[in-house]
Amino acid sequence: MAQECNQRHECREVYQQLGKAEGPSVVFKVVAAFLLPLMVFIAALAASEKILAKTINSKEVQTALSFLLALAVTLSVVGCALLVARRDRKIKNQNAKSKITE
Secondary structure, eight states, rough: OOOTTTTHHHHHHHHHHHOOOOOOOOOHHHHHIIIIHHHHHHHHHHHHHHHHHOHHHHHHHOHHHHHHHHHHHHHHHHHHHHHHHHHHHHHHHHHHHHHHHO
């Protein structure tokens, strides 16, 4: 049973205002947050599988080590990205504070 919105007019108005909102694009942030870690993990997994195939005979050990290596590489990349983002945020905050005091 569908419920009617008693404030349908206000809801529509809010959504229209949100649709007209202007601001910086978040596409880069979305790609960096979601797609980059996946792509890094897949690439690291493929590379480690290829490298370990030449040195380890056991498929189970090869798969486990490949997964762990890919996970370590992905966590390292994400950690570096977080450090860079934190540094950039700190720089922007310092610049904003210096503009206020001027």
